[in-house]
Amino acid sequence: MNKNSYRYLVPLIFGTLLSASLLVTWHSHIYSRTFFKPDLQQSFLIASSVLAIITSLGMLLFKSNITPGNTLKNIKIIICTPIAALIVCMLILVIPFSLSIYLSTGTQSSYTTAYKKTSGGRRSCSGIEFFEPELNKEIKICRSNVIDNTGQVSVYKTSTHNGIVIIGTKI
16 A cells, blocks of 8 residues: 555554543543552562563563674664563553553442642642551642642542542532
């Protein structure tokens, strides 16, 4: 197929736009509300590592750019391939892991806790930070409308066996 034809370019453009919009929707609506439990985090890291090892071994064995005599380039390829594969595998696997938490049914609950305001910066958003007892760590909720400084927030969440989904907060 000619790569300059409309039969090639139109599906490519629409597919790229659809993928980009689905990724932005996933990041803003699902990933920002979903939090992993420690067991799922360990499973996520193990699955990413195993997939990265298999991928990097396959790339080094079957699509090898290793040439005899060029030692520095060979060392760079051998070191960089597994690291790049691990990063890509983690970025790819975080989508199904977070979707499994978001789409699974769980028990809905609410509680009131103390919060701190957090300011946004270049790489982070403004919102509130509070302690989540089920995860045993501080979590940050972006774009929460902080109206008063009472210091108490009501958190509405859905708990599943893999993690939690923050449905909403009310100050």
